[in-house]
Amino acid sequence: MLTLNDVITAQQRTAPHVRRTPLFEADPIDGTQIWIKAEFLQKCGVFKTRGAFNRQLAASENGLLDPTVGIVAASGGNAGLANAFAAASLSVPATVLVPETAPQVKVDRLKQYGATVQQIGSEYAEAFEAAQTFESETGALFCHAYDQPDIAAGAGVIGLEIVEDLPDVDTIVVAVGGGGLYAGIAAVVAAHDIKVVAVEPSKIPTLHNSLIAGQPVDVNVSGIAADSLGARQIGREAFDIATAHPPIGVLVDDEAIIAARRHLWDNYRIPAEHGAAAALASLTSGAYKPAADEKVAVIVCGANTDLTTL
Template sequence: MITRTDVEAARERIAGRVRRTPLLAIDDGYGGAGSFKLEYLQHTGTFKARGAFNRILSAAEDGSLDPAVGVVVASGGNAGLANAFAAAALGVPATVFVPENAPTVKVEKLRAYGAQVVLRGTEYAMAYEAAVEHAQTTGAVYCHAYDQPAIVAGAGTLGLEILEDLPAGVDTIVVAVGGGGLMAGVAAAVEGHAKVVGVEPQTIPTLNTALAEGRPTDVEVSGIAVDSLGARRIGDIAFEVATRTGVQPVLVGDDDIVHARRILWDRYRIVVEHGAAAAFAALTSGAYVPAGDERFVVVLCGANTDPATL
């Protein structure tokens, strides 16, 4: 179970390692009084740097990290980049397993951070199995993309920043959901202070399915945001936090996501990946309508995208 206490401990642990990202007022008429949390300005362009630092530093504190062996992660995307960056900053080696068909540009980014990249299999599941085996045989610390306590607590630190930067209060925080690590961390951080709306694509309804069936359940994954929100099931930690805190699930379509991403560029000159735009799509599509006096924040969680696709 992850609580606000865990998130507060994570904030102390990663202080000075991550950026405190700013808020920007939303000046369009979506009801209430809104702001964007500009988390795409974080190191490596994604919120995942917070959890990566917390996971590695926690392992160093409890003695499970062998500095000579380092960490291992399965991800050619944001989690891989974040953990490779954090490991390099902390002076420990990182091994990243990715599918053989991973985009060359992502592999080169990982190597630029000093990670050892291992190509394995044609699907993420194969890379994941290889990474787990590597951790078991070498003693490397395994860094999960979203379903580990330290990863979730680290992600939640941006929720504490929101509360502090809006001293008059916030009613609602809107976040995108893939595996649910960000949603769970934020919900734990603001429990008792604000509600969380979890937004996911209609084509990847991990949270909606889990809440409907009473347990995390595999779903088919597809759609425009699959590269960053493509987890096949919600994490166990995320499911526990969502049910405990009453996270409100919302679904948006691919066309809604594309439209929201375009609005962010046209009106704010903000470039984010489709997964991050999903959160804003809840407002632009009308899937979530704030009350007239509602104070809300939309988290823009990642910017690892090709601007040419705007």
């Protein structure tokens, strides 16, 4: 299971390659002190850049990354962009497999980062299977969108930065999709006297349903945040640490997510993705009610969004 030492190692490894994002005090919500971790300012506009660099750098250190073959990922979204960006920065080839239905704007952006893009099938599962075949046939390093220890540890560095910048933080609120970010944050808070609130869209209760079932289970994926929090099944890294250190689980509906995203734009001019606004939605909607003296840090984890919808 992921540990604090894994996250500390990731922090040391990735420091020259990623941006330490600011933590700023926001306006109180119902009298509670709120800090926003501005991870949307990360390189590539999303927290996944941290895990991508940690995965590729760790593999290089261990002789598992062939610089002539490079990496392979299956994702037309933020994970694909982050891994393509990291690979370009490290001067290794990147192959990214996406469904044929992937938006052309994302395909174009992947190509801008120098990735070779292959469009396979009509669903993500087909692209994922093709990526694993590509790995076995070429020796490319497979970079999962969320469910690898190095990926989760890289994301967990966000939690370390919060603790360093706000040592008396009581609670960290994080959105959950596949669970890579949550797993990394949970590894940090498990070693400190800090609560973690795991927020999921009510239409994609991946972690919620799996904890009830006692094992990872599939859920139907729909709703406003499906593009970034739309994992069909929680990752093993996230499930294992949630089982050992149960979070405060919160579900928020689409209307709450939309309102929180609007709140971030109207009050701070933060162009958050819907998935990135889900964490704050737990507070603005009242789904999570902190104690009066609770200091709460909320991770706003990405800004790769359509600005016309703001």
